[in-house]
Amino acid sequence: MKTIEELRTGLAEILHADGINLKLYLGTENSQTREYRLADFADGATEAVCRQFVASIDQFLLNEDLATKSLTELDHRTDTLFVYDLDEQPVEFAKLSELVTGDDPDVFNFAERDLADVTSLAIKISSAQNSVLFFKKFYPVSLVKRDQILLVLRDNTRFSLIDQDILKVTGGFEVLRLGDEFYINDFGKFEKSFAFDQIAKNAIGQITAKIVASDLVSDVKGYLAAGFGSRKDILRARKSRVLNMDVATVIAFAQAKQQQIGIKVADGKLLLSSKDSIKKLYRLLNDDYLTSELTHVDYETLAKNELTAAPNPV
Helix, strand or coil: CCCHHHHHHHHHHHHCCCCCEEEEEEEECCHHHCEEEECCCCCCHHHHHHHHHHHHHHHHHCCCCCEEEEHHHCCCCCCEEEECCCCCCCHHHHHHHHHHHCCCCCECCCCCCCHHHEEEEEEEEECCCCEEEEEEECCHHHEECCCCCCEEECCCCCEEECCCCEECCCCCCCEEEECCEEEECCHHHHHHHCCCHHHHHHHHHHHHHHHHHCCCEECCCCCCCCCCCCHHHHHHHHHCCHHHCCHHHHHHHHHHCHHHHCCCEECCEEECCCHHHHHHHHHHHCCCEEECCCCCCEEECCCCCCCCCCCCCC
16 A cells, blocks of 8 residues: 555656546446446547646645545545455456556447446546556536537627537546555445445455454344444454454453443453444444543544654654
8 A cells, every 4th residue: 555645656657747648438337337438539638638637636636634544444534545455346446457457448439329328437647657547436417418508609799509418527536546556535436336335245244253253242132243333434343453452351441441432241241232332342443442641531533543653862
């Protein structure tokens, strides 16, 4: 996974290289069956679209709060690009990779398909050495149909009627592919666009099985095994350090902090007797309970940036 500075550098080397080239691919159907076709540009249009889209990416990268994290560290923070790191990948990842590494698909033919069939856009920008691909969900608002009354100013006094469909290519992206890594900019849109539900269910099943096998909990009503809880919190528990700790140590902590954490302990296990207790379990597994060394006040925190020890003063 690249740091945000490494990502900025990698993108700048492509987006601001001499002689870059843009290709726009129009996707039809839904994620599992999506097919992409190449958009054909008139002379001069490619350069204009490329210039404006690069400007939108440059603006996005100016955000000083931007950071990168792995998807299995997914939390509720904003201004974060989450790198996909689950073993199982969406089918569409292979299709997007093929647009970067393979031959171009056929040109989008308006005699065979309509712009209303488009469901996604993929924008590839290439330098002589490398390429980056941006994925965007295509929304109907980006399509202006010819059956509307559209007037364009031709000179200082005269309007002309537009009798063609208009496709708006706006800036921004939901997912980008750089190298072999996919970075998710909007997790909610990613879930819907990439048929992520089944992959998430499979990952959640693996995580809950690991928790049950740890002998840490008593899932008396089966809520844990059924996968109840925030999808983000469950996926984040995949790399839980707490699950790798000695069970007795975790139980002792839960007992000492029972008033703050709110999970009961019975027969040496965490008692999961309600859906609310499942939520609190994942907060515990994700180490979301912290105590200030300065004030000794307990806090619940979802976005944790790890601190490294400062060097000793000279």
